[in-house]
Amino acid sequence: MEDTPRSLRLQIAVAGRTNSGKSSFMNLITGQDVAITSPIPGTTTDVVEKAMELRPLGPVLFLDTAGIDDETELGGRRVERSRRALDRADVILLVTTPGVWAAPEEKVLAAARERKTGLIAVVNKCDQTSPAPEFLAMLKEKTSFAPIVTSSVGGNPEREKALPQLKDALLAACPDDFVQPPPLIGDLTTSGDVIIMIVPVDKQAPKGRIIMPQMQVLRDALDHGVQTLTVRESEYKAALNALKAPPALVICDSQVVDLMVRETPQAVPCTTFSILFARLKGDMNLLAAGTAALAKLSPGDPVMVAEACTHHASEDDIGRVKIPRWLAQKTGGELKVKVASGRDFPDDLGDQKMIIHCGSCMLNRRETLRRMTLAHNAGVPITNYGMAISYSKGVLERVLSPFPEALETYKKALK
Numbered sequence: 429m430e431d432t433p434r435s436l437r438l439q440i441a442v443a444g445r446t447n448s449g450k451s452s453f454m455n456l457i458t459g460q461d462v463a464i465t466s467p468i469p470g471t472t473t474d475v476v477e478k479a480m481e482l483r484p485l486g487p488v489l490f491l492d493t494a495g496i497d498d499e500t501e502l503g504g505r506r507v508e509r510s511r512r513a514l515d516r517a518d519v520i521l522l523v524t525t526p527g528v529w530a531a532p533e534e535k536v537l538a539a540a541r542e543r544k545t546g547l548i549a550v551v552n553k554c555d556q557t558s559p560a561p562e563f564l565a566m567l568k569e570k571t572s573f574a575p576i577v578t579s580s581v582g583g584n585p586e587r588e589k590a591l592p593q594l595k596d597a598l599l600a601a602c603p604d605d606f607v608q609p610p611p612l613i614g615d616l617t618t619s620g621d622v623i624i625m626i627v628p629v630d631k632q633a634p635k636g637r638i639i640m641p642q643m644q645v646l647r648d649a650l651d652h653g654v655q656t657l658t659v660r661e662s663e664y665k666a667a668l669n670a671l672k673a674p675p676a677l678v679i680c681d682s683q684v685v686d687l688m689v690r691e692t693p694q695a696v697p698c699t700t701f702s703i704l705f706a707r708l709k710g711d712m713n714l715l716a717a718g719t720a721a722l723a724k725l726s727p728g729d730p731v732m733v734a735e736a737c738t739h740h741a742s743e744d745d746i747g748r749v750k751i752p753r754w755l756a757q758k759t760g761g762e763l764k765v766k767v768a769s770g771r772d773f774p775d776d777l778g779d780q781k782m783i784i785h786c787g788s789c790m791l792n793r794r795e796t797l798r799r800m801t802l803a804h805n806a807g808v809p810i811t812n813y814g815m816a817i818s819y820s821k822g823v824l825e826r827v828l829s830p831f832p833e834a835l836e837t838y839k840k841a842l843k
């Protein structure tokens with residue numbers, strides 16, 4: 429379970445004032461000294477992450493943030509990092525102490541409401557003063573969930589009291605799409621079907637393994653009793669010919685989408701890993717509509733390429749080199765491309781004409797949706813690498829056809 433990727437864990441941000449006992453509370457719950465705790469305010473300088481198994485919820489990731497009220501210069505940077513942690517949180521725990529609720533707590537409440545993220549109040553340090561019933565009622569009214577009443581001193585007995593309260597609260601507050609995420613291929617196949625996955629093994633492929641989207645599709649196929657035939661693009665035709673009946677679905681890496689479309693009989697549905705992830709991680713229809721805006725770009729238009737991981741860019745980099753090149757061919761001239769990598773997705777999208785986001789395989793659904801919402805609210809069309817590549821190779825409609833609603837949305841947006 430320790431191997432579960434971060435993007436698949438329920439992400440729980442622990443927020444609150446400097447020295448409200450956030451880190452001690454997290455230590456109490458995880459049973460480990462993972463955050464830096466000190467009686468000196470502002471000791472937590474960065475977002476500290478701790479992964480654990482919290483049955484029956486499953487794998488979770490706690491994000492211990494800096495004090496929301498830290499007004500020092502260094503604090504400004506800490507608060508900015510904490511704000512980004514709230515962007516990806518599925519649930520926020522707001523740690524306070526008996527009777528304490530003012531502007532900093534209201535700020536966290538407003539951030540949770542803006543992000544439509546469940547907020548649970550944790551009243552800490554109750555060994556020192558008991559919280560008044562009216563205070564607890566006020567917290568429940570503001571957050572819609574019963575507050576957790578605890579003390580982070582006292583070790584195991586306190587942990588045994590706090591853990592069941594926390595699990596109940598998390599179950600009530602965690603988003604429906606975490607409990608039941610959109611399907612990957614489950615609704616496109618039936619048990620007993622055979623599908624083909626086309627996985628290029630080029631110099632960009634990691635050594636000795638396949639990448640996460642391919643692994644997840646493979647696992648989803650196993651979960652649904654679907655048989656998979658995994659081949660490189662050079663073996664695809666032979667694999668098709670070797671089957672007694674046509675496959676129920678073909679899925680490829682976007683980089684070989686033109687080859688897949690060319691060689692796949694018209695009656696066989698085909699799509700890309702990236703398009704499957706557009707639905708799993710985000711809002712597929714919004715991305716489909718956004719892709720249509722690529723047709724309206726002119727040379728010189730500012731376009732932001734957003735990549736969720738930071739990595740050394742190769743000369744053949746997909747986001748920085750290949751997609752801009754393909755789009756320039758389609759548009760008739762170079763675009764003004766700016767790259768935002770890692771967690772640096774700006775709140776202010778300025779005068780960007782378009783955002784082309786990576787496949788989000790390392791982000792959770794909430795953070796991906798948050799980025800899409802920011803783009804949508806700013807009126808900036810957003811697409812993902814997979815859709816942009818399929819568009820630039822002229823095969824988007826074919827690979828969207830297993831998703832009639834998204835295809836329709838794309839066609840309407842083109843008009």
Ligand code: SF4
Pocket residue numbers: 735736737786787788789790791
């Ligand atoms: S940059 Fe995006 S698509 Fe690539 S590995 Fe990271 S999250 Fe996945």
